[in-house]
Amino acid sequence: MPLLEVEDLAYSYNGIVAVRGVSFTVEQGEVVALLGANGAGKSTTVKMIAGALRPQSGHIRFDGEALEGRPSHVVVRRGITLVPEGRLVFPQMTVLENLQMGCIIQPSAQAEAALVRAWARFPRLAERRQQLAGALSGGEQQMLALARGLMSEPRLLILDEPSLGLAPQRVQELFQMIATVATTGVSILMVEQNVHQSLKIAQRGYVLEKGRTVKGGTGEELLADDFIRRAFLGR
Numbered sequence: 001m002p003l004l005e006v007e008d009l010a011y012s013y014n015g016i017v018a019v020r021g022v023s024f025t026v027e028q029g030e031v032v033a034l035l036g037a038n039g040a041g042k043s044t045t046v047k048m049i050a051g052a053l054r055p056q057s058g059h060i061r062f063d064g065e066a067l068e069g070r071p072s073h074v075v076v077r078r079g080i081t082l083v084p085e086g087r088l089v090f091p092q093m094t095v096l097e098n099l100q101m102g103c104i105i106q107p108s109a110q111a112e113a114a115l116v117r118a119w120a121r122f123p124r125l126a127e128r129r130q131q132l133a134g135a136l137s138g139g140e141q142q143m144l145a146l147a148r149g150l151m152s153e154p155r156l157l158i159l160d161e162p163s164l165g166l167a168p169q170r171v172q173e174l175f176q177m178i179a180t181v182a183t184t185g186v187s188i189l190m191v192e193q194n195v196h197q198s199l200k201i202a203q204r205g206y207v208l209e210k211g212r213t214v215k216g217g218t219g220e221e222l223l224a225d226d227f228i229r230r231a232f233l234g235r
């Protein structure tokens with residue numbers, strides 16, 4: 001049974017169709033990339049999974065249980081966390097305070113354990129724990145957003161365009177970090193414009209076009225696919 005199963009989702013904003021037939025799965029421990037041009041419906045899809053938008057039709061099953069239409073706080077408790085596009089760290093709070101914001105629903109002992117894990121996973125953040133998040137570099141802010149997403153100890157972490165706005169070298173570091181997180185048993189679904197790099201670390205990927213999934217395959221298959229090469233890789 002897949003960890004996450006999305007079937008035929010649909011969503012319209014005031015009658016304007018954004019998603020009209022999105023289906024895919026994420027298996028336990030996998031990194032899955034969700035690709036597609038601007039406006040293809042990727043963000044709308046992950047917002048539905050995270051409970052920020054209510055699907056107008058279709059199904060979302062997590063660990064075999066129906067999830068569609070559940071509010072975000074229920075979804076987080078079931079084990080799914082979304083790191084939204086644009087990082088959205090609190091610039092006037094310290095690194096430590098930002099991380100604490102990621103686990104306000106946890107009992108304090110669990111929050112302490114999550115913090116210890118965060119410092120071990122991200123030593124650069126540990127060194128900067130008392131710095132204001134707004135003073136960090138873009139790459140460090142994305143690292144902080146990732147670390148904050150992990151504070152609730154999700155089984156599935158959803159990342160919406162994590163590499164957006166990062167320098168090429170930082171992008172590589174970030175993907176390396178994401179791959180490392182996945183080796184610790186956290187499944188990852190990421191929306192990415194950076195098709196080449198994301199498919200290199202993803203076990204599988206899906207392509208969305210005009211609100212539908214039009215293609216799916218392993219990272220290797222998609223990297224070698226003519227349509228993907230023409231549409232996204234400029235080859």
Ligand code: ATP
Pocket residue numbers: 013016017018019036037038039040041042043044045
């Ligand atoms: P991007 O990479 O640009 O974020 P995307 O693939 O994530 O693209 P969505 O953001 O899901 O796509 O948008 C899908 C469609 O829905 C687009 O046509 C977009 O203009 C529209 N849309 C998204 N958000 C809203 C909104 N809040 N109100 C109205 N239309 C919206």
